[in-house]
Amino acid sequence: MKLIGLLVVAGAILAAQPPAGGARRGPMGPEPLVVNSTEGFESIFDGTMKGWDGDSDFWRAEGGSLVGESTKEKPLKQNTFLIWRGGEPADFELKLDFKMNSTNSGFQYRSTALPEVGKWVLKGYQADFDFENRYTGLLYEERGRGFLAARGQVATIEDGKRARIIGNLKSNEDLRGAIVINGWNTVHVIARGNVMLHIFNGQLVSAFVDDDTKNRAMKGLLGLQLHVGPPMKIEFRNIYLKKL
Secondary structure (H helix, E strand, O other): OOHHHHHHHHHHHHHHOOOOOOEEEEOOEEEEOOOOOOOOOEEOOOOOOOOEEOOOOOEEEEOOEEEEEEOOOOOOOOOEEEEEOOOOOOOEEEEEEEEEOOOEEEEEEEEEEOOOOOOOOEEEEEEEEEOOOOOOOOEEEEOOOEEEEOOOEEEEEEOOOOOEEEEEOOOHHHHHOOOOOOOOEEEEEEEEOOEEEEEEOOEEEEEEEEEOOOOOOOOOEEEEEEOOOOOEEEEEEEEEEEEO
16 A cells, blocks of 8 residues: 555545544544534535436435335336436535435445446445444445445555555444444545445444555545435435545
8 A cells, every 4th residue: 555545545534534422632622522513614415406417206305315226016127326416526525314214325426437337337445334333334346346345444455456555444243333323323424535434324334455556546436326226215314525
């Protein structure tokens, strides 16, 4: 791994991870951790579908949320995405809340469209969510290199090699307890250079340094996933973006 990658990820992890007691010490004493702070961020969801592009058979704006839903009568044949058409962010931070009632979903970033596969199909990095809470928080590359950093891992990958663990965060079981099942969760994704951090409900759950220069992406589309499989419903609200 390149030295600069190590330095950047170490600094970002330390900045994101509060010390014991849930506070970071400032010049005047401990500063409280504010999970839902959006200072310096811009809202990219105004309560409507404006700026978002997806299959209207499965996506809608309702009650202050973007809602993706499949049913027994209207099943999905493949994963489909609601794509933000406001740009292709490179370095950014994004915060959103999600709630789901079944199967699997995720937040897609630095992604590319695959029109040859389907109109609303994306390939790229994903902060994964699953209802059974076995994988929520890991970094997965949709239609790409697959699992890159599991929950509780700091991982990296180099040209021509497989991803490998270079450090550990809290245990998978400890981090499992940070996720709310069938309730609202706050997600904070940071992508800076070749370093990516996934923070759920104020807890750093996975970190990744992508030194695979042939396959990594340094910018791309943002999207919300509705997953193939049994009927499901997922809701997203409070979506805020800060370009770095």
